Amino acid sequence: MAFIRKNLLNGLFIILLLVIVLVPDAKAFLIKGLMEIGFFKARVETPVASGMNLSGIRFKDAKGNQVDLGDLKGKVIFLNFWATWCPPCRAEMPSVNKLYKQFKADKNVVFIFADADGDLAKSNRFMADRKYELPVYRVESEVPEQIFSGSLPTTVIFDKQGRLALHHEGAADYADKKIVDFLNKLSHSN
Structure with a gap:
């Protein structure tokens, strides 16, 4: 027995x-x-002294609207590379969606969720099925390896001067108070 x-x-x-x-x-x-119990925290960094040249790094949404990161100077950029089939991406989505809802009215912060597969119909369906509000884009240009090397998920935050303020590969809890405070600080700085 x-x-x-x-x-x-x-x-x-x-x-x-x-x-x-x-x-x-x-x-x-x-x-x-x-x-939720404290694993997978993104490390907030001090922005590097000089900004990157973000001009020419372009993304396009399902409506055909194109965004060039170089045109967003003066705004904080939250850039997340993900895929619908990626379990860590799926795991962090609820926290990312919560963060997005907190900042979507802030004109100083721009969110770009780049579907690594580039299948906007599929990724928009994924977002709608889960009631996420995240704005989905596909990559329309070369992305420097220091921003995205292919690891999913990857989240990058640039300050208003285009300086790299956060670079995190892997899942993280982006609804964490440290991240919210960090984005508020970047958003309200000169």
Whole structure:
């Protein structure tokens, strides 16, 4: 009897592991839970002394509106690279959406959520199905490797002078008070 119980528990454990590994929503749920207890925090940095030349780094939304990061000088830019199939991306989306809702009326902060696959119909459907309000774009130009090297999710925040203020690869809790305070500080600085 003990042998059967032990095998049953081992079998259930293996099934649980397979579900977490093979089902993106299950893995996202696990990561989201870990974020809520304090794991996966983005590190807020002091902006580097000189700004980057962001001109020519372009994104386009589903309506055909194009955004050039160089045209956004004087605004804080929150740039997130993600994909619908990426479990860590899915895990951080609720916190990113919460942060977006807090700042969407702030004219000093611009949010760009770049779908790494470039499939705007699919990514907009994903956002609508989950009731997220995040503005989705696709990359329309070369993106320097110091901004995005291919790791998903990647979040980059530039201050008003175009200086890199945060660069984080992997999931993070962007609704965290430190991030909210950091964006407020960048938004209200000169």
